[in-house]
Amino acid sequence: MSLLDVEAVPRRTMTLFLLADVSGSMRGSKIGAVNDAIRNVLPIVNDINDSNADAEIKIAAMTFSSGCNWVYNEPKIAADFDWPDQTAGGVTDLGEACVELANKLSKSHGFMTSGSGSFAPVLILLSDGGPTDDFNGGLDKLKQNNWYKAAIKVAIAIGDDADLEVLAKFTGNIESVIQVHDVESLKKVIRCVVVTSSQVGSKSSSTTAGGAEPATKQDETNKAIAQQLQGADNVQIGTEAANVSMDDNW
Amino acid sequence: MSELKIGATVHLTNGMTATVKKLLGEGGQGYVYLVSVNGKDMALKWYKSAPSSSPDKFYKNLRKNADDGAPAPMFIWPEYVTQYEQGSFGYIMKLRPEGYYEFGQFLIARQRFVNVGALLTTAIEICEAYKALHAKGLSYQDLNDGNFFINPKTGHVLICDNDNAFPNGEKSGILGKARYMAPEVVTGQRMPDAYTDKFSMSLILFLVIYMNHPFEGAKVLGHPCMTEEWERKCYGSEILFIANPQDKSNGPVKGVHNNVIARWPAFPAALRDAFVREFTAPILQSPTKRLTEQQWLDILTAVRDDLIRCPYCGKETFVSQTKCMECGKTIQVNNVLVIDKRKLALTDGNMLFIDRDDTPDMRVVHTAQNPNMLVIQNLMSNEIEVQTTQGQIRIVKTNEYLPVKLGLQLKLKIRGYQYIAKIQ
Numbered sequence: 001m002s003l004l005d006v007e008a009v010p011r012r013t014m015t016l017f018l019l020a021d022v023s024g025s026m027r028g029s030k031i032g033a034v035n036d037a038i039r040n041v042l043p044i045v046n047d048i049n050d051s052n053a054d055a056e057i058k059i060a061a062m063t064f065s066s067g068c069n070w071v072y073n074e075p076k077i078a079a080d081f082d083w084p085d086q087t088a089g090g091v092t093d094l095g096e097a098c099v100e101l102a103n104k105l106s107k108s109h110g111f112m113t114s115g116s117g118s119f120a121p122v123l124i125l126l127s128d129g130g131p132t133d134d135f136n137g138g139l140d141k142l143k144q145n146n147w148y149k150a151a152i153k154v155a156i157a158i159g160d161d162a163d164l165e166v167l168a169k170f171t172g173n174i175e176s177v178i179q180v181h182d183v184e185s186l187k188k189v190i191r192c193v194v195v196t197s198s199q200v201g202s203k204s205s206s207t208t209a210g211g212a213e214p215a216t217k218q219d220e221t222n223k224a225i226a227q228q229l230q231g232a233d234n235v236q237i238g239t240e241a242a243n244v245s246m247d248d249n250w
Numbered sequence: 251m252s253e254l255k256i257g258a259t260v261h262l263t264n265g266m267t268a269t270v271k272k273l274l275g276e277g278g279q280g281y282v283y284l285v286s287v288n289g290k291d292m293a294l295k296w297y298k299s300a301p302s303s304s305p306d307k308f309y310k311n312l313r314k315n316a317d318d319g320a321p322a323p324m325f326i327w328p329e330y331v332t333q334y335e336q337g338s339f340g341y342i343m344k345l346r347p348e349g350y351y352e353f354g355q356f357l358i359a360r361q362r363f364v365n366v367g368a369l370l371t372t373a374i375e376i377c378e379a380y381k382a383l384h385a386k387g388l389s390y391q392d393l394n395d396g397n398f399f400i401n402p403k404t405g406h407v408l409i410c411d412n413d414n415a416f417p418n419g420e421k422s423g424i425l426g427k428a429r430y431m432a433p434e435v436v437t438g439q440r441m442p443d444a445y446t447d448k449f450s451m452s453l454i455l456f457l458v459i460y461m462n463h464p465f466e467g468a469k470v471l472g473h474p475c476m477t478e479e480w481e482r483k484c485y486g487s488e489i490l491f492i493a494n495p496q497d498k499s500n501g502p503v504k505g506v507h508n509n510v511i512a513r514w515p516a517f518p519a520a521l522r523d524a525f526v527r528e529f530t531a532p533i534l535q536s537p538t539k540r541l542t543e544q545q546w547l548d549i550l551t552a553v554r555d556d557l558i559r560c561p562y563c564g565k566e567t568f569v570s571q572t573k574c575m576e577c578g579k580t581i582q583v584n585n586v587l588v589i590d591k592r593k594l595a596l597t598d599g600n601m602l603f604i605d606r607d608d609t610p611d612m613r614v615v616h617t618a619q620n621p622n623m624l625v626i627q628n629l630m631s632n633e634i635e636v637q638t639t640q641g642q643i644r645i646v647k648t649n650e651y652l653p654v655k656l657g658l659q660l661k662l663k664i665r666g667y668q669y670i671a672k673i674q
């Protein structure tokens with residue numbers, strides 16, 4: 001053997017799941033913004049991956065409308081991931097999407113097969129409406145899944161019709177739901193959420209000194225996103241403002 | 251958002267200003283800009299927001315570090331601090347020179363040391379740097395792969411992110427990376443200090459040398475999902491050394507941890523002994539009994555003394571392996587140069603490093619007349635005073651030679667320090 005023969009130190013895999021609503025209501029500028037934002041953020045994820053000795057970042061993307069569909073049938077690194085332009089149409093089968101996500105969050109028969117282990121995945125859900133199928137049934141199944149339990153979860157609520165309650169149920173926390181109200185904000189928020197969650201999710205977890213309660217990766221992600229989006233126009237995080245229009249029947 | 255615009259100026263506490271020329275990079279904590287200070291190009295780290303729960307304390311500490319100066323030349327140290335302005339603050343440091351790459355690039359095998367000598371230079375310089383930092387009463391608190399920039403050709407090291415260096419015992423309030431933290435910090439039993447720094451430094455040394463994480467073996471691989479809870483166990487309460495001779499349940503896995511499998515037996519025993527001592531009970535759980543940087547330096551010096559160029563194939567190998575690790579030929583060592591407890595093989599082609607820097611001080615070579623006749627050439631600017639076996643004194647000036655002859659005693663001076671060496 002040669003003293004200099006060396007291979008990379010094994011990295012864990014951190015899979016970033018993008019779950020994108022492509023139902024009919026996304027038609028037009030919304031779906032265009034999603035397509036544009038995802039394509040533009042992939043090279044940034046690739047850079048994060050290339051400078052990260054803790055984990056290799058892979059991407060798995062699912063679109064859902066009437067039924068759901070994986071863009072690739074395995075997670076891929078950003079450099080190998082081409083985001084095909086999505087067109088919008090159909091209903092919002094978020095319940096079915098949850099069931100399918102639960103199927104793939106598995107080491108034995110899903111996407112989590114890395115031989116050098118994995119970090120908890122990142123799950124990013126984008127939606128502009130409310131589910132049209134049995135969401136609660138689907139979510140109940142997903143909630144049994146240990147990968148889901150450990151995951152960093154963020155939801156992006158697009159426009160005023162998004163069902164915040166549903167998205168908060170998915171993330172388990174209203175602080176992890178970000179509302180955007182215009183197309184430019186949507187692009188900015190997708191970029192911010194994907195980059196931040198990739199950074200936090202793909203590194204060894206932070207530890208605080210002196211017995212203080214350690215910050216979870218979810219907390220760290222929420223905090224970093226909030227910090228970056230602070231003061232941004234047409235963006236609201238969690239319950240920071242009541243974005244409701246009251247009707248006249250009061 | 252406290253991003254600075256190109257052309258913006260920030261005021262330094264010493265009255266000077268820094269003008270922003272270009273954004274060089276962005277991290278979680280802040281931005282790094284190319285700036286001009288008094289016409290000189292420097293780097294400005296500008297925080298996105300207060301980097302600690304107690305920003306005033308952090309800021310004060312930063313100013314004190316800048317005033318005190320760098321503990322060692324390896325540190326890219328805060329040189330000037332900005333005023334607390336535009337909602338944030340930052341500090342000025344030197345620009346990182348070309349040819350240095352983040353340690354992470356070595357870990358993912360995008361960068362490689364050109365030779366084992368360069369690798370050992372890296373290990374030695376890391377110890378030198380932390381020895382100097384701790385001697386100043388500081389602790390670094392957050393040692394991880396992102397702090398080190400290394401030149402793969404020379405092994406020279408630069409250490410960045412020195413804003414967390416706090417007086418030993420005071421907490422910076424900065425979070426660390428579990429994978430690099432001492433177990434007693436991960437479990438919350440101890441605050442980061444000079445002793446926990448020593449653990450993280452040993453861990454980095456293990457990574458530099460064996461190119462696998464010392465606590466990630468079969469057992470850790472057995473957890474398909476490394477959650478935060480598991481990380482606290484694997485690096486904290488249930489930490490287990492990959493080469494623990496008593497408990498092999500976290501041992502290296504063939505096909506996954508190939509580097510440590512190949513390198514563990516190849517590198518000298520002194521190194522194995524040191525890591526087993528550091529990373530197993532009872533020392534693993536006894537922070538104050540950890541090896542000092544000076545002890546590490548002595549061990550690493552012995553490792554470098556063991557490294558030679560094979561007289562047959564010219565490749566690097568360790569004398570202690572007896573047979574060349576490249577060509578398999580048996581390497582005969584007839585004479586050694588003894589300095590205190592150190593032994594340097596006087597084999598054809600060997601470079602001799604007497605002090606700890608990476609400049610060879612002497613070299614061994616055969617004569618043109620007789621390939622079996624070895625001589626030592628003085629590569630130092632100082633002369634060597636040689637005492638013959640008859641008690642005569644002879645002077646060997648720069649580039650001159652002395653024979654490899656049993657019993658010769660050499661007196662040499664390097665940077666004011668005198669070494670007595672004897673050929674045996």
Ligand SMILES: [Zn+2]
Binds near residue numbers: 561562563
């Ligand atoms: Zn050889």
